[in-house]
Amino acid sequence: MKNERKKFNIWTGSSLLIFIVYLIFLVYPIVTILGQALFVEGRLSLGNFIDFFSKTYYFNTLFNSFKVSLTATIFALFLGTLLAYLFSMYQFKGKKYLQILIIVASMSAPFVGAYSWILLLGRNGVITKFLMNVLHFPQIEIYGFFGIVLVFTLQLFPLVFLYVTGAFKSIDSSILEAAESMGSQGIKRFLKVILPLLTPTLLAAALLVFMRAFSDFGTPMLIGEGYRTFPVLIYTEFISEVGGNAAFASALAIVAIIIALIIFLAQKYSANKFSFSMNSLHPVEPKKVGKIKQTFIYLFVYGSISLAILPQVYLTYTSFLKTSGMVFVPGYSLDSYRNAFSRMGSAIFNTIRIPLIALVIVIIFATIISYLTVRKKNVFTSMIDSLSMIPYIVPGTVLGIAFITAFNTGIGGTKFLALTGTVFIMVISFTIRRLPYTIRSSVASLQQISPSIEEAAESLGSSRLNTFMKITVPMMTAGIVSGAILSWITMISELSTSILLYNVRTRTMTVAIYTEVIRGNYGVAAALSTLLTAITVVSLLIFMKVTKSDTITL
Helix, strand or coil: CHHHHHHHHHHHHHHHHHHHHHHHHHHHHHHHHHHHHHEECCEECCHHHHHHHHCHHHHHHHHHHHHHHHHHHHHHHHHHHHHHHHHHHECCCCHHHHHHHHHHHHHCCHHHHHHHHHHHHCCCCHHHHHHHHCCCCCCCCCCCHHHHHHHHHHHHHHHHHHHHHHHHCCCEHHHHHHHHHCCCCHHHHHHHHHHHHHHHHHHHHHHHHHHHHHHCCHHHHHHCCCCCCHHHHHHHHHCCCCCCCHHHHHHHHHHHHHHHHHHHHHHHHHHHHHCCCCCCCCECCCECCCHHHHHHHHHHHHHHHHHHHHHHHHHHHHCCEEEECCEEEEEECCHHHHHHHHHHHHHHHHHHHHHHHHHHHHHHHHHHHHHHHHHCCCHHHHHHHHHHHHHHHCCHHHHHHHHHHHHCCCHHHCCCCCCCCCHHHHHHHHHHHHHHHHHHHHHHHHHCCCHHHHHHHHHCCCCHHHHHHHHHHHHHHHHHHHHHHHHHHHHHCCCCCHHHHCCCCCCCHHHHHHHHHHHCCHHHHHHHHHHHHHHHHHHHHHHHHHHCCCCCCC
């Protein structure tokens, strides 16, 4: 009986510890900004919310965010799904390397892509000058709505591609053969058979793409030029040159949380409604096609991926150009890298150090939470699972404001947990925001492991903790590592929360890149962006080496 109580206490204690961590570092900050938004001079007031809904300026900004996010989601779904279909159904050369390029394109910070497109298609961009001076085209306007949608689409379609490619592996070829034997071919088969089978996956991908676009701060800040979006509005209201309005910014943050929650619940309802299980005994095998169709496939696939990777390629090129002040000049030099290391060496170090600490915490917490959610399911563990998903849907600027508000002076006016400006608050923000990726991947991995394996080990005298450590965790390794690499790469490219929480000692490369672009130091910004891309590529190669995989499964 005593031994059973001990086993029970291990998981109960783990649940309680994780729940307390979420209460302190997620629930408490959100409650704090809610209180700041609702209480004006110590009195309950809805004035901040009334101001938001009564002024068209703010409502139009929210509409802009919906407009740009929805448009980008539609384009990303179309492009990502079509590419996944071509990769899964047809044979052509270079698939392995193209998949790596797609992954690399998806893993860089969106605002880096925005900066790259400014260099390419901005008013003084290299492509703009060529089109205007050589081909006599009118000046292309990359800024505003069009530019933001372009960056988001090319940045986020790879996420759809990865989701849908994984879903195609679950489709049995006999279903497609049966449809073809009944006269359903080509576009008709895709719309009537394949698309319905992909619906749950497309809904999940659409949520991820929409929320990534809706919550992005850096891209509209750099390339928007007057096209106001909600995250930028929240940031500017909180940190303003003429004195920010923290209470109103908190009200905007609460509105963003409510919107994100509604979208998430709607997606979850739709996914449950269309969900079904598939067992692929005979996976779809890519087939050879005729020369005409193959030419179209090569043009579309290579063209789309080249366009997606073009900003990073050009950015790498510009990092080796000579600079004179803020301007690139003819000739090549390593001065941008020398300046980057001499002036931003601490930022480069922080980009490795802070996410690495956070990653260790993420792996430990995700492994335990996924086990509690799947194997110890009850009301309490379900609550923990729900809490873990909140950062998945809440914009980074909102969490940044919440952390500053909650931990600026400490809890209850004391110095306890006065964390603003410390490395610890950066680690916590990375951990809380990116934990859901590893949790979801670990849960998916654990759900594929039969409980009977653990039961057999326990029947042979192994304790539950020993079974968990020596049997369950090793079998979950693929899911844990897959989620961890996604968490890691999104950590090193994080900007929206870091831009609010950093100081000189905790500045990361993304913050440094953003500030250098704003100051016009394009050479240093290009060098730092190239280094960030290199770290991303090395991380992916290590992941592929460890897992012996050519891609990441989402």
